[in-house]
Amino acid sequence: MGILYSEPICQAAYQNNFGEVWRWVREDNNYVNIQDSFNGDTPLICACRRGHLKIVSFLLRRNADVNAKNQKERTCLHYAVRKRFTFIDYLLIVILMPVLLIGYFLMVSKTKQNENLVKLLLRAGADVNAVDSAGCTALHYACEMKNQNIVPLLLDAQADPMLKNKVRWAEGE
Structure with missing residues (x-):
């Protein structure tokens, strides 16, 4: 089901x-x-939450603000980087994995779609070092997700690996 929005265009x-x-x-x-x-x-953040590339592309062509922030101070890039597989994606991958590696190709396809979404946002001028309310950038989330394809894209776009978030680690961790 997901999120319910008060603005019809956001829901769409x-x-x-x-x-x-x-x-x-x-x-x-x-x-x-x-x-x-x-x-x-x-609407751009909403589309990025779910990885809807066609809608993201359309909104960017209509001059949607790629650096607009929501109440958590997150931009569309924060959500594009955090995009994960849905339960259905995982289910299909697991079921189809033994069948001629179809599951593997599905997984690669979904990962590539996420990569293309991030590239599109970066080309549109997304602030790669935008910080959310937790002090996290897109690079923080990409590293947290161990996304080996997205991290280099962000670094190539001048993401600052020295920015610290608000998380405090205990001694020895």
């Missing part, structure tokens, strides 16, 4: 309903940067 972007997103933007282009009243997500 989250649910990958391109026709509905297009309809709202056609009505008024200002909808591309509208923020949901509950958590401050923009």
